[in-house]
Amino acid sequence: MSDVKLKYSEEDLQEFKEIILKKKARAEEDLAYLKSAYKNDANNGTEDTSHSFKSFDEGSEVMNKEANVQLAIRQEKFIRDLNNALLRIENGTYGVCRVLGKLIQKERLRLVPHATLSIEAKRKQ
Template sequence: MEEKKVTESPLSEDTLQYFKEKLLAKRAEAKEQIEILSDRRDNLDEADDADRSSLTHHPGDVGSEAEEDEMNYQLLEREKKYVNEINDALERIENGNYGICQATGKPISKGRLDAVPHTRYSMEAKEKGLVEDE
């Protein structure tokens, strides 16, 4: 897919500032969540180390712990990806092309940006199948 390059945001400075503040707040929340998930994972690892010294290990417990560890890993990776998407959106604000669909080159509606401020694509692009899910 070829992305359209446009460098003139259709949004006013005040609107851009609103979205910048919203993105910064969402990034702070995501980073806090990353810290919580990392701490939880570290605690699971420490508990595993302590459990290894024990003589009895029920297979169900081992499986549950592995499943929980995998879930935490997936959540952690998702949050890291989300932070990267937010950083990309903040960069687009700085570069002057925030709010422009990278698939169509058309403005992204404020409603869409308000719902998904890190989006790079308009609903039109998504509905036409021009992009994969974000």
């Protein structure tokens, strides 16, 4: 019988859960900020400027809103991935590489707590 661990201890899981919850709270704050930025209808005081400048400003504003929408979509996916990681903690599969079935290194999980692949499996992709 091998001495390879197949799951993390409760203490390890609690550490990862705290990391995930902190990242999730920060991500939700960032998402709220992004959403408020792209939903903002403020004209930034351009109503009394020349039409050509206003057109340029509106085009720039549209580009900024589109960029913020894309960032918000990425942030929503990140939050979903963090929620999935919390579910894996609850069901006892957290930290196990979905390709190799081995534990993902703690250092990797501390940096990327929603990871489902070990570095070894990621390199093989």
